[in-house]
Amino acid sequence: MLTRIDHVGIACADLAASIEFYRRTYGFEVAHEEVNEEQGVREAMLRVNGTDDGGATYLQLLEPTRDDSPVAKFLARHGEGVHHIAFGTADVAGAAAGIGGAGVRVLDSAPRRGSMDSRIVFLHPKDCGGVLTELVQAADQGRHHGEG
Amino acid sequence: MLTRIDHVGIACADLAASIEFYRRTYGFEVAHEEVNEEQGVREAMLRVNGTDDGGATYLQLLEPTRDDSPVAKFLARHGEGVHHIAFGTADVAGAAAGIGGAGVRVLDSAPRRGSMDSRIVFLHPKDCGGVLTELVQAADQGRHHGEG
Numbered sequence: 001m002l003t004r005i006d007h008v009g010i011a012c013a014d015l016a017a018s019i020e021f022y023r024r025t026y027g028f029e030v031a032h033e034e035v036n037e038e039q040g041v042r043e044a045m046l047r048v049n050g051t052d053d054g055g056a057t058y059l060q061l062l063e064p065t066r067d068d069s070p071v072a073k074f075l076a077r078h079g080e081g082v083h084h085i086a087f088g089t090a091d092v093a094g095a096a097a098g099i100g101g102a103g104v105r106v107l108d109s110a111p112r113r114g115s116m117d118s119r120i121v122f123l124h125p126k127d128c129g130g131v132l133t134e135l136v137q138a139a140d141q142g143r144h145h146g147e148g
Numbered sequence: 149m150l151t152r153i154d155h156v157g158i159a160c161a162d163l164a165a166s167i168e169f170y171r172r173t174y175g176f177e178v179a180h181e182e183v184n185e186e187q188g189v190r191e192a193m194l195r196v197n198g199t200d201d202g203g204a205t206y207l208q209l210l211e212p213t214r215d216d217s218p219v220a221k222f223l224a225r226h227g228e229g230v231h232h233i234a235f236g237t238a239d240v241a242g243a244a245a246g247i248g249g250a251g252v253r254v255l256d257s258a259p260r261r262g263s264m265d266s267r268i269v270f271l272h273p274k275d276c277g278g279v280l281t282e283l284v285q286a287a288d289q290g291r292h293h294g295e296g
Contacts, residue, residue, distance in 0.1 A: 002174050004197040005153060005205050008233055012277055021277060025250050026150050026235065048235070049152040049205075052198035057153045057205060081278035082230040085156055087174065087196070102173050129160055129169060130229035 001095050003053035006088035006136045007045070007060040007115075011074050011081060015063035019044050022059065031058065032116050040069025045115055055088050055138055060115060084132035086120070092137035096121045099135070104128065111137070149243050151201035154236035154284045155193065155208040155263075159222050159229060163211035167192050170207065179206065180264050188217025193263055203236050203286055208263060232280035234268070240285035244269045247283070252276065259285070 012018035022028045028046040035042045046059040062083060064072035074083055089095040092111045100106040105124035114120035117139035125132040160166035170176045176194040183190045194207040210231060212220035222231055237243045240259045248254040253272035262268035265287035273280040 002176075002196070005156065005207075008153065008156060010277065010279060018277055025247055025252055025276075028150075048150070050200035051205070052200075057197075057199070059153075079278050081273070082233065085230065099173055104173055125229070128173075129158065129166055130227050131158060 001091075001098065002087040002089050002135070004051040004055050004088040005057050006055065006086040006134075006138070007058040008082060009060040009062055009084040009086065009134070011062050011064075011071050011078075011083040013063065013075060013080060015042050015044060015061055018061045018063075019046075022046055022061070028059065034115065035065060036113070036115070037065070038112065039071075040064055040066045041071050043115060051088070053088065053090075055141070058115075060086075084122070084134050086134035086136045088136055088138065088141075090137065090141045092119050092121060092135050095135050099123065149239075149246065150235040150237050150283070152199040152203050152236040153205050154203065154234040154282075154286070155206040156230060157208040157210055157232040157234065157282070159210050159212075159219050159226075159231040161211065161223060161228060163190050163192060163209055166209045166211075167194075170194055170209070176207065182263065183213060184261070184263075185213070186260065187219070188212055188214045189219050191263060199236070201236065201238075203289070206263075208234075232270070232282055234282035234284045236284055236286065236289075238285065238289045240267050240269060240283050243283050247271065 030044045031047040032045040041062045044061045104127040108121040111119035119137045123133040179195040180193040190211045192209045210219045244254045252275040256269040259267035267285045271281040
């Protein structure tokens with residue numbers, strides 16, 4: 001059902017500086033940048049590798065755009081670091097229903113828009129061993145499966 | 149140079165309970181278990197997907213075996229959650245030298261033994277935007293490249 005690690009989300013105070021760190025230190029390049037006003041983040045996706053389900057794994061660098069956003073609150077409490085991990089699936093609504101039925105709180109009643117027009121839900125970290133966990137269906141997976 | 153996200157390391161208080169959570173909730177199965185006395189951890193590798201460099205991406209569940217281990221200290225400070233991320237490379241010594249030369253502190257003067265007979269080094273999280281970062285060369289990559 002979950003077929004890849006889609007991305008690791010990393011909270012940072014200065015997106016441009018973080019992009020430059022990952023480029024200079026490891027050679028990772030920005031595949032995509034966007035602002036998600038709903039989530040209050042400016043973000044960059046750095047593609048690390050392709051995956052055997054036809055997708056890819058990214059680092060997602062997240063800078064808050066406002067002080068009341070979840071990432072701003074995370075930075076204030078924890079400082080910079082890993083914010084969440086995301087598993088890829090071809091059917092985010094089905095995966096969320098199955099996982100919710102197994103007793104894990106799904107934080108979104110319906111999938112919402114994530115990076116690169118993906119559809120995402122978040123799971124409650126207290127039900128996931130302290131790990132804020134996201135499920136993500138890539139935009140092109142929606143088309144392949146007739147759900148996009 | 150770094151060709152995949154090799155694994156995400158997750159600190160947990162009870163390895164058996166965490167394995168059962170990931171199996172029951174997501175269907176991930178244990179590919180490998182071991183105790184690393186040097187690092188003071190009992191660990192399980194759950195394979196999530198294959199990667200286009202011929203490797204794979206895992207979740208690595210880490211339970212401390214003693215109170216003075218780094219993972220025990222992490223749990224005492226932060227509770228359960230993401231402990232580190234690891235990037236895969238075919239040449240961990242060369243990658244560490246290059247990254248160290250770029251001004252990031254490498255915490256191991258020479259690669260040491262990681263999960264599944266891999267060779268690993270850790271980078272200082274303060275030099276990596278708050279992310280404890282590991283570089284890992286899989287055992288079979290050593291053989292392919294004549295370094296194992």
